[in-house]
Amino acid sequence: MTSGSKFRVGICGAGIGGLTLAVALARYPDIEVVIYEGAQKLGEIGAGIGLFSRPWELICKLGLDEELLKATEIRPVDGPVSTFNYRLSDRPEGLEFFTLVTKGNLMTFHRPDFQNALLRKLPRSTKIYCSKRLLSYTQRPTGPVELYFEDGSTATCDLLVGADGLKSAVRRSMFTDKAKVAQSEKRMKEAGEYEASIEPTWCGTNAYRALIPTERLNARHPGHRVFTQPTQYLGKNGYVIAYPIAKGKLINFVAFTARHDLEGTKFNGPWVSPVDSSEVTEMYRSWEPEVKALMDCIERPLRWAINTVRPLSTYVHGKVAIIGDAAHASPPHQGSGAAQAIEDAFVLALALGHASTTRENLPRALDIYDRVRRPVAHDVHERNRINGQYFTFHHTPLDEDISTEETLRRLQDLSYRFTKNWEWAWSTSAEPVVREALELLNSS
């Protein structure tokens, strides 16, 4: 450990959560940070990411906005903005029924640009080791946390943060330990709950992701709506979302296919894999021409079987914490998973950097992080799940024999409900959570 440092934080995973935490901790020069990334080199998948005003406020507080604004043409505004167009699209003739107006705009980026902006903000003192895939860790009441990697090497740190995503090895180790202790004390129900927290489950939905070169789409469908207006095309058991990124050079495309009856089951097959485009275009073949034009432009989309982590009873254990998808991977129907990882990172860094936090009382800082962040993340998880149902008309029959008037009435009702369920993302701020954490940190 460098002389003069208060304690050493090991971050497992250099995704958006892990890197944001490292940037946030850089404000406290007496905290040493080492990042261990499992992949051979750093790299986000080439897809889009959108952030509403709630996480954007934190991005500004971390001083990341200047770097990020270089990667997008969108300029943040405070007032009302038309963010998404909504169309009823699972029929030959689509119907526009709603415009989502948000407070402030959705800031959209190409993920590799986003990651590069975070990397540029890291101080030289932050060490990043690649090809360091964590298998497990051990901790004792005193002494450092010991980390064990797939390549046979080991390392130690005073505090371990698992920012290692959906399949988190840190979460696995944490809940395996907790289950063992509960078993040894004959608390069998609790042990069962801990064990059930380890493996993610499939939410019955797949997302097919692709980046469409704008030129290609323009050649097939000159002046396509999505060049100027981010759009969600809704239908029974599926929806498509498309918006421009990379200063308009690419269209971020995601098509969802939902089997709500399979929620909570195990997905058979790889969770992320390139597939033949026919796997998704088949379901959309009777949708409106605008959607078919998008489908015509995708080649070998990446299929993401959407797996989620059940709401956990804690995000911390002793000197170990989990953040981001490792703690609360949710269905992505409100574009808020990375945003929630950013919020975790912000609050955790605040707790660790607080003057009252020392190497000896780290569990106290982690408990405060857990106490303020977990209820919010769980609420967001449920809201995402519900929006997934709204967007695929799970409880809203809209068969073609229903009159246009009645269809519009049901769609208006649906728009009202999904907006209400989602508006936290742009009409609320993380400030009360930050304030609560500070009050707890300042109290004896």
Ligand SMILES: Cc1cc2nc3c(=O)[nH]c(=O)nc-3n(C[C@H](O)[C@H](O)[C@H](O)COP(=O)(O)OP(=O)(O)OC[C@H]3O[C@@H](n4cnc5c(N)ncnc54)[C@H](O)[C@@H]3O)c2cc1C
């Ligand atoms: C289709 C789709 C669209 C989405 N759109 C949005 C959006 O618009 N806005 C938004 O906010 N969110 C969105 N999300 C959610 C968002 O992508 C995730 O919530 C976010 O990336 C989670 O970040 P993370 O850092 O927690 O995890 P990850 O991004 O998964 O990063 C984990 C890192 O840990 C590394 N790692 C894994 N295991 C180990 C190990 N054992 N040892 C060491 N390193 C390891 C990985 O290689 C990776 O670098 C979307 C998700 C999907 C599926």
